[in-house]
Amino acid sequence: MRSDKSASAPFGLKIAAAGGLLFLHLPLLLIFLYAFTTEEKSYQFPPPGLTLKWFAVTWERADVWQALWLSVRVASISTMIALVLGTLCAAAVSQTRFFGRETISLLVILPIALPGIITGIALRSAFSLADIPFSFWTIVLGHATFCIVVVYNNAVARFRRVSGSLMEASMDLGANGFQTFRYIILPNIGTALLAGGMLAFALSFDEVIVTTFTGGQQSTLPIWMLQELIRPRQRPVTNVVAMVVVIVTFLPILGAYYLTRDGDQIAGSGK
Amino acid sequence: MSAIAQQHAIQTGRGSLAGRVSDFLWKHPHVFLTILLGPPLLWLGIIYLGSLLALLLQSFFSIDDYSGLINYEFTLATYRQLLNDANFDIIIRTILMAAIVTLFSAVIAFPIAYYAARYARGKWKAIFYLGVMLPLWSSYLVKIYAWKLILAKEGILTWLVTKLNLLWLLDAWLSLPVIGGNSLSVSYTGTFIVFVYVWMPFMILPIQAALERVPTNLIEASSDLGGTPQQTFRHVLFPLALPGIVAGSIFTFSLTLGDYIIPQIIGSSRLFIGQAVYAQQGTAGNIPLAAAFTVVPIVIMGLYLWMARRMGAFDAL
Numbered sequence: 001m002r003s004d005k006s007a008s009a010p011f012g013l014k015i016a017a018a019g020g021l022l023f024l025h026l027p028l029l030l031i032f033l034y035a036f037t038t039e040e041k042s043y044q045f046p047p048p049g050l051t052l053k054w055f056a057v058t059w060e061r062a063d064v065w066q067a068l069w070l071s072v073r074v075a076s077i078s079t080m081i082a083l084v085l086g087t088l089c090a091a092a093v094s095q096t097r098f099f100g101r102e103t104i105s106l107l108v109i110l111p112i113a114l115p116g117i118i119t120g121i122a123l124r125s126a127f128s129l130a131d132i133p134f135s136f137w138t139i140v141l142g143h144a145t146f147c148i149v150v151v152y153n154n155a156v157a158r159f160r161r162v163s164g165s166l167m168e169a170s171m172d173l174g175a176n177g178f179q180t181f182r183y184i185i186l187p188n189i190g191t192a193l194l195a196g197g198m199l200a201f202a203l204s205f206d207e208v209i210v211t212t213f214t215g216g217q218q219s220t221l222p223i224w225m226l227q228e229l230i231r232p233r234q235r236p237v238t239n240v241v242a243m244v245v246v247i248v249t250f251l252p253i254l255g256a257y258y259l260t261r262d263g264d265q266i267a268g269s270g271k
Numbered sequence: 272m273s274a275i276a277q278q279h280a281i282q283t284g285r286g287s288l289a290g291r292v293s294d295f296l297w298k299h300p301h302v303f304l305t306i307l308l309g310p311p312l313l314w315l316g317i318i319y320l321g322s323l324l325a326l327l328l329q330s331f332f333s334i335d336d337y338s339g340l341i342n343y344e345f346t347l348a349t350y351r352q353l354l355n356d357a358n359f360d361i362i363i364r365t366i367l368m369a370a371i372v373t374l375f376s377a378v379i380a381f382p383i384a385y386y387a388a389r390y391a392r393g394k395w396k397a398i399f400y401l402g403v404m405l406p407l408w409s410s411y412l413v414k415i416y417a418w419k420l421i422l423a424k425e426g427i428l429t430w431l432v433t434k435l436n437l438l439w440l441l442d443a444w445l446s447l448p449v450i451g452g453n454s455l456s457v458s459y460t461g462t463f464i465v466f467v468y469v470w471m472p473f474m475i476l477p478i479q480a481a482l483e484r485v486p487t488n489l490i491e492a493s494s495d496l497g498g499t500p501q502q503t504f505r506h507v508l509f510p511l512a513l514p515g516i517v518a519g520s521i522f523t524f525s526l527t528l529g530d531y532i533i534p535q536i537i538g539s540s541r542l543f544i545g546q547a548v549y550a551q552q553g554t555a556g557n558i559p560l561a562a563a564f565t566v567v568p569i570v571i572m573g574l575y576l577w578m579a580r581r582m583g584a585f586d587a588l
Contacts, residue, residue, distance in 0.1 A: 016382030027417035115529015126322035177293030
């Protein structure tokens, strides 16, 4: 009797697992429904009617485009900085042995392990102590700091799987360090970096807590959204933006998943 | 030493600048390490740790009650202020909320993680993984917004409850002291639900990682020896999954401790630590008190991480 049970899950477990996943997904589906509602003043359910009108209205809104454009620029530059710094750090930690390696891992993780509000207020007070005015670059400074860990985690995991003998072989065959990096290391860690970069982009694109402290007058898309949540001006436009944000953030996640899913089969590890 | 010298005797064709640079780095691993580690360490050390230390230092200053200016003299007065009734209430309230959110997250996450670790195979494994990752990574504000739609008085939850003829139950719940309120979206219950929703996904993957390491034959052995499923769970599965639960709870606990946006949008007017920090540094302009408030989550998380480390939770991350 009992050994049968291990073949298929107990009914109660199935229900609990399915219920948990539904709990996670139904609220997001609701966002899709509300983007089409004709109701303007409240969150009435069921929607009195469905319309595509608000997509056109949102398309015409300059403030939404400005916020989106700022978010894209911030996320791109933060991702690039994080890619460089995260990869360097991962290379150092995984390719060499030195005193204090553990501390470095902790230092990299700290910006996301501590609540975002601490990072935010620390940066804000540092900017004001140093008389740095809030700008595009102060936002980037904050974002890059907590994006490093995402790239770092992906790169470290991949570095661990790239066999050291591959690099030695390359050196033995006469390649210098730069050639080895270009032709051996980069192709091996490339997809992990791409995945880390996508996740960093998604993280920065969505960040709101640190940005409220480092952003000054300009609003990124999440800041725009937060203002709409606190003081709704035109709810249907917020509904449409919310749906677009869900779709836009799903793409890098799916991309990162497909890039790293076959990560176990790496050249040089099959021995 | 001789190995390196030997290698050099063989490789002679590296006359180019790039070749010489890379040979130099190979022979001086410390220089190489400095070049690798320098930029990230400078960035994190100056921008992040520097600001953090500057903030912590400010918690030892105080604010002049009359002029509203910061008094740059070492004092513990600001910390004493933390312990007055109103502020202490905020701290206790936040810790309690973080603890309850963590507990419920573990209860909801466990079956998902267990199913994914033990029963899901092939396609279903991928579906479970993405099913957890997509909500985990999707926009924080959109998730909160979704719950504003759900919990609003005219929203889907009230509609559903009315259809099921359970409106009296919802009203009875809302009339309870402390956890009730005018509607779910302005009550502690609402804050709690949204906290669980937003942070629970962070609990699933560490538990799943811990459970995947539990050999199936341990569970079979337990039932062969006459253990009921409840006993197997209590004496075999749960202890082995505990490091994963603790690892996941680091996220749920820490993220709830510092959040100020969820209770601001969905919640009553009673403050959490994050909101207190935000209010103190913003409208009140009292950076020292704000800084002292941030020390609370830092200390709690420091203790928490230390305990988690002792329980071996970091291996499950």
